[in-house]
Amino acid sequence: MRVPAPGLPARVRIHEVGARDGLQNESATVPVEVKAEFVRRLAGAGLTTVEATSFVHPKWVPQLADAAELYPMLKDLTGVDLPVLVPNERGLDRAVELGVRRIAVFGSATETFAARNLNRTVDESLAMFEPVVARAREAGMHVRGYLSMCFGDPWEGAVPEAQVVRVAKALVDLGCEELSLGDTIGVATPGQVRSLLAGLNAAGVETGRIGVHFHDTYGQALSNTLAALEHGVTTVDASAGGLGGCPYAKSATGNLATEDLVWMLDGLGIETGVDLAALTATSVWMADRLGRPSPSRTVRALSHKEQ
Ligand code: HMG
Numbered sequence: 633m634r635v636p637a638p639g640l641p642a643r644v645r646i647h648e649v650g651a652r653d654g655l656q657n658e659s660a661t662v663p664v665e666v667k668a669e670f671v672r673r674l675a676g677a678g679l680t681t682v683e684a685t686s687f688v689h690p691k692w693v694p695q696l697a698d699a700a701e702l703y704p705m706l707k708d709l710t711g712v713d714l715p716v717l718v719p720n721e722r723g724l725d726r727a728v729e730l731g732v733r734r735i736a737v738f739g740s741a742t743e744t745f746a747a748r749n750l751n752r753t754v755d756e757s758l759a760m761f762e763p764v765v766a767r768a769r770e771a772g773m774h775v776r777g778y779l780s781m782c783f784g785d786p787w788e789g790a791v792p793e794a795q796v797v798r799v800a801k802a803l804v805d806l807g808c809e810e811l812s813l814g815d816t817i818g819v820a821t822p823g824q825v826r827s828l829l830a831g832l833n834a835a836g837v838e839t840g841r842i843g844v845h846f847h848d849t850y851g852q853a854l855s856n857t858l859a860a861l862e863h864g865v866t867t868v869d870a871s872a873g874g875l876g877g878c879p880y881a882k883s884a885t886g887n888l889a890t891e892d893l894v895w896m897l898d899g900l901g902i903e904t905g906v907d908l909a910a911l912t913a914t915s916v917w918m919a920d921r922l923g924r925p926s927p928s929r930t931v932r933a934l935s936h937k938e939q
């Protein structure tokens with residue numbers, strides 16, 4: 633039953649990351665045709681932003697080595713944004729060649745993750761992103777800046793808020809139009825989310841450009857999302873079926889499942905444009921391809937009901 637709560641946005645844009653963040657951690661190679669079909673089904677379920685793949689070094693993320701093959705297979709998909717991850721100018725060159733219009737760079741709030749994920753210090757990675765963002769913006773592309781380890785880091789523990797705010801501000805100053813705050817290992821709780829959002833606002837980063845990217849390791853992803861919505865955030869990252877993790881942060885379990893998010897938003901009367909039944913069917917289909925059931929409680933509840 634729909635019971636709206638006061639003070640929440642009327643509409644939320646879901647930034648679907650299943651085809652990128654969800655699949656990047658899978659050890660068995662998913663055929664490129666299956667990836668293309670997954671993206672198509674996600675778009676067909678009403679998702680308007682479907683992150684498609686990453687133009688990273690194929691040795692670092694072998695699962696996404698087929699990016700240049702996949703992206704052209706999606707050319708006929710209209711009315712849906714298909715952003716891709718790009719860490720450096722080499723990645724940007726590869727993306728530009730294929731006509732990509734939206735990219736995301738991905739920074740870290742901690743030194744250990746920057747070293748493991750990008751082979752750079754935090755400041756060296758910002759220097760690596762600088763020409764990428766500048767060139768992309770000049771070419772009229774949309775640039776998102778991910779920031780990982782915003783609340784906790786598996787090697788460094790709790791991450792000081794000031795450290796997060798500094799790198800977030802640096803990404804915005806480089807020219808990132810949108811910032812996605814990653815709780816990569818899923819340790820945050822709602823008070824921390826509120827505090828970081830207020831800290832970012834105080835540093836001049838407006839809520840309108842902030843998205844949130846929660847992982848559900850400790851079962852906090854929806855509570856954290858609600859805290860962010862109450863603060864005015866309207867962009868929420870999620871992964872169909874709760875797929876994912878991060879190849880360079882072993883303690884990162886699945887992302888917030890898109891179905892769990894849509895169930896909550898539907899109940900609150902918040903528009904997403906997503907058809908939950910079609911999305912659930914997509915995740916069940918993908919789970920069959922991967923050979924194991926979706927960890928999403930909503931997918932399990934709804935697909936069980938259908939049987
Ligand atoms: P590096 O080894 O330092 O690279 O890796 P390099 O700059 O020294 O270059 C070495 C060689 O790699 C060169 O080739 C380059 O051309 C080639 P050579 O001249 O030796 O023949 N190369 C490339 N080839 C293809 N595409 C490229 C590329 N770049 C260089 N883009 C690098 C540095 C950044 C490339 C590497 O560390 C990398 O690819 N990292 C990506 C890791 C990744 O994708 N992690 C997962 C995404 S982050 C995440 O999931 C978190 C997030 O979801 C949010 C959250 O939950 O927190 C976003």
Ligand code: MG
Pocket residue numbers: 653814816845847876877878887
């Ligand atoms: Mg993630």
